[in-house]
Amino acid sequence: MIVPFEQILILAGLLFFIGMGGLLAWRANLIMMLVSIEVMLNAVMLVFVAGSARWGNAEGQFFAIFIMALTSAEVSLALAMVVYLHRRKHTVNTDMFSELKG
C-alpha cells in the first residue's frame, strides 16, 4: 500500500458525496443525473480496488470489473431511454415526464 487505507476511503467518500450532491442539484436534467451516477459508481470501484490492494485479494478487482460491466449496461439502457423520451417531448427535463400513462 502506498498510502494508508483510510486516506483512500476518504478520497472515495469525497468523490461519492460530490456525485450525490450533483445528483440532488441537477435533478431537473436527465443527462447530468446520469453523469453524477457515473461519479458515484466510480468511487465505489475505488473502494473495491483499494480493499483488494489492502488485503492482497483478487476479489475486489473482480467486483470492480463487474461494476464496470454493470455501468456500461446501465448507461446504454438509460441513454436509449433518454433518446426515447426526447423523441416524445423534445426535452430532457424530468419535470415534463410526470403523467405516467401508456
Place this chain on the structure above:
Amino acid sequence: MIEQAIFYILAAVAVIGTILAITEKHPVHAIMYLVTSLFSMAVIFFLLMAPLVAAFEVILYAGAIMVLFLFVIMMLDLGHPEQGMSPGWQTWWPALLLSTISIVSLVVVIISHRAVMAAPAAALSIREVARHLFQEHGLAVELVSLQLLFALVGALYLGKQPTGKDAK
C-alpha cells in the same frame, strides 16, 4: 516517497475535476472535466496494483461511456446551457448541505481510527487475476454476459423508430 506524492496529486486532480464537472453549466464541458478525472482515477488504480482495472477504466469509462454521453448530447442537441436547465442557488444549497454533512461525518469516523500504513500485500499479476476470475467465478462472468445481452436487446427495442402500423 514519490508514489505517495503522485497519489496525492492525482487525488486532488480527481476531486477538482469532479467538482468542476458537476458545477459546469455546459454538458460537453462537464463530460470533458469528467474524462480528466477518470484518467487520474485510472492512474490511481494502477498505483493500487490493479493494472487490469486501470486499463478497463481508460477503455470503458473514459473511452466508451463518455463518448456515448457525447454522442447523445450531440444527437439531441442539448449543448445549450442558456436554455435554463442548470440549477440555481435555490437547488444547490440543500444538495451542498447534505453532501457536506455526509463528508464531514465520514471523515470524522475514519480519522477516529488510527491510520496505520498496512504492510504491502503481494501484487497480483494479470495472469493470476484472470485465472481466479474464470476458474472460480465463471457463473458471475456468464451472468454479466447475459446482463449485457439484455441491455443490448433493451437498447435496440427502445431505440427503434416507430414504422408502419406502429406509428401514430
